[in-house]
Amino acid sequence: MSYDEVEIEDMQWNEDLKAFTYSCPCGDLFQITLEELKAGEDIAHCPSCTLYISVIYDPADFQDTEPKPPDIVPPMEPPTAVA
Numbered sequence: 001m002s003y004d005e006v007e008i009e010d011m012q013w014n015e016d017l018k019a020f021t022y023s024c025p026c027g028d029l030f031q032i033t034l035e036e037l038k039a040g041e042d043i044a045h046c047p048s049c050t051l052y053i054s055v056i057y058d059p060a061d062f063q064d065t066e067p068k069p070p071d072i073v074p075p076m077e078p079p080t081a082v083a
């Protein structure tokens, strides 16, 4: 069971850890990295105890925004039979 559910807006970006953090009752910080969020992970663990939180966020906000190249289908012109 998770200790709590926390919205990503309520977490703090930690530049040193490169992770979103949230205060753990043990005095340390729950942490979840950008890579984990991009991968769809929604559990932030505390490195100092066994507690963890569920992070509430919109996965679409953390997807890579690189546009995928469109599938290019070469036009297939059927040979025209000329009489």
Ligand SMILES: [Zn+2]
Binding pocket: 024, 025, 026, 027, 028, 029, 046, 047, 048, 049, 050, 051
């Ligand atoms: Zn803790």
